[in-house]
Each structure stands twice: as C-alpha cells, then as structure tokens.
Amino acid sequence: MEDRTALRDMVENWAVWRDSGQWDKLLTLWHEDSVMSATWQQSSGADFVAGSRAAWTRGVDVQHFLGGTNIELAGDRAVIQTKMTIGQRSVVHDVLVDVTCEGRFYDCCERRAGRWGIVWRQPIYERDRMDPVAPDATLTLDQALLDRFPVGYRHLGYLQTQAGMTVKRDMPGRTGPEIERLYARGAAWLAGRPGHPADPAYLDD
Numbered sequence: 001m002e003d004r005t006a007l008r009d010m011v012e013n014w015a016v017w018r019d020s021g022q023w024d025k026l027l028t029l030w031h032e033d034s035v036m037s038a039t040w041q042q043s044s045g046a047d048f049v050a051g052s053r054a055a056w057t058r059g060v061d062v063q064h065f066l067g068g069t070n071i072e073l074a075g076d077r078a079v080i081q082t083k084m085t086i087g088q089r090s091v092v093h094d095v096l097v098d099v100t101c102e103g104r105f106y107d108c109c110e111r112r113a114g115r116w117g118i119v120w121r122q123p124i125y126e127r128d129r130m131d132p133v134a135p136d137a138t139l140t141l142d143q144a145l146l147d148r149f150p151v152g153y154r155h156l157g158y159l160q161t162q163a164g165m166t167v168k169r170d171m172p173g174r175t176g177p178e179i180e181r182l183y184a185r186g187a188a189w190l191a192g193r194p195g196h197p198a199d200p201a202y203l204d205d
Contacts, residue, residue, distance in 0.1 A: 003078070004071050006116050007109060011082050014118075015064040023053050031110065031117040035198040038123060039153060040165040045118060060163070061089040074190040076111040084123070092130070092162050095139045101128035101156045106172075106182060108189045108197045119189075120198040122182055125152035126174045130159065 010029055017026040030036075030045030041051050055062075067083030086101040103126040108119045132139050141158060149157035152173035160167050172178035181203075189197045196202060 003073060003111075003116070007071050007078055007080055008069055010109070010116055010118070011069060011080055011105065011107065012066060015066050015084075018052060019063050021053070021056055023049055026052075029118055031112060031119055033196060034118050035120045035196070037121065037168075037171070037198065039125070039157060039167050039171060040160050042168060045121075063087045072186075072190055074192070077190055077192070078107075078109045078111075078116070079186040079190055080107040080109060081105070082107070086123075086156065088156065088159060089133070090159050090163055092159055093139060093141075095137050096133045097130050097139065097159065098133055099128060099130045099155045099159045101153055102126050103152065103173075106186065108186060119196070122172065122198070124172045124174070124179060124182070125150070125156070127151070128153055128155045130155040 014026065014029055016022075017029075026049050027046060030049075034045035036043060036045050036048035038048065041048060043051065063086075065085040065087065067085075069080060069082045072079045082105045084103060084105050086099075086103070088099045088101075090097065090099075104124040106122045106124055109116055110119050111117075130139070130141070145161065146154050146158050148154075149167065149169060150171065150173050153171065157167040157169070170178060172182045185197045185202055188203060193202070
C-alpha cells in the first residue's frame with residue numbers, strides 16, 4: 001500500500017504541478033533517462049518540462065484532469081494507467097475554441113535508490129471534440145487537415161497544427177496495433193526485461 005500511495009501521489013502531482021507552472025517540482029517526478037511521448041513533443045522528461053515551460057510563457061493554455069488509476073506492481077517496477085482528460089484552449093480560424101481529449105496516461109515507472117520515478121509516459125488518445133467557447137460562434141474546419149490525424153486526437157492535432165506545432169500521427173488510441181504494442185511493452189517491463197521501454201527496439205530479440 002505504501003508503494004501504491006507513492007505512485008498515485010506521483011501521477012496526481014504531475015497534473016497539479018504541470019498545470020500550475022511548478023516546473024522545479026515537476027522535474028523531480030522523472031528519472032534521468034525518462035521519455036515523454038506527447039502529440040507535440042517526444043523527448044526526455046526534462047526537455048518536456050522545458051518545452052511546457054516555454055509554451056506556458058507564450059500563453060499556451062492546457063489543463064489536465066485525472067480520473068481512476070490502475071497500478072500493476074512487480075518489485076521495483078510498475079505500470080500505471082490513469083484515466084485523464086486534456087483540455088486545450090486556443091484560437092482556430094479566428095474563433096476561440098476548447099478541445100477536450102479523453103484517454104489515459106500509461107506510465108512505466110521504476111524505484112531507484114528508494115525513489116519512484118517515471119521512466120516513460122505514453123498518453124493514449126481515445127476520443128476528442130472541439131467546441132467554440134462562445135455558443136453563438138460559427139466554426140468551419142478543413143476536413144482534409146482533420147482527416148490527417150487518428151480519430152482519438154484529430155481535433156487536438158488540428159488545433160496544435162494551427163498553433164504551429166508538429167503533431168505525431170501514430171499515437172496509440174483505444175484499439176489498433178499501436179495500443180497492442182504499448183501493452184506488450186508494459187508487460188515486458190513488468191516482467192523485468194532490460195532496456196528502455198520507449199526504445200523502438202525494446203521488444204526485438
């Protein structure tokens with residue numbers, strides 16, 4: 001129970017510290033070799049924090065809301081799945097909009113020198129929508145651009161592309177080969193497989 005409490009605190013602190021701009025505290029949740037795989041940036045945990053801080057300074061408005069958490073423990077390793085919602089507000093085609101994206105955080109974690117930390121965070125994007133903030137606003141999207149992105153984050157990808165970000169197009173969703181590969185990596189991580197779970201060659205023999 002002590003480990004589970006520490007892991008749940010880590011996940012909850014991530015959302016609070018990220019969304020309130022407490023960058024030094026956010027850095028403490030990652031191990032040195034950590035990887036964050038988001039739509040807009042795939043990098044080390046430290047570089048993700050730096051990128052989030054820079055975006056915050058530019059006025060990028062993102063919030064994270066958490067739901068239930070499932071924790072699988074195997075000695076000094078853990079896989080955590082947490083229901084989450086990403087909310088981003090921005091201007092799209094001169095209209096202020098909110099994008100709401102529902103999914104899960106999938107975290108491969110490890111205890112090192114007595115401290116739990118994130119080794120790899122891979123969000124799972126399950127469904128999203130875009131709504132004008134003003135109820136009487138009219139918004140028309142470019143269908144060809146919208147269709148470039150998987151169904152789980154097509155509106156989020158659209159907004160982020162309009163904001164000048166380069167959006168990765170093969171992130172895991174509710175079903176499909178990407179989510180199956182992610183689950184296989186998590187199972188191998190819990191079974192003690194050496195290497196980094198985010199390494200493309202992690203499951204290669």
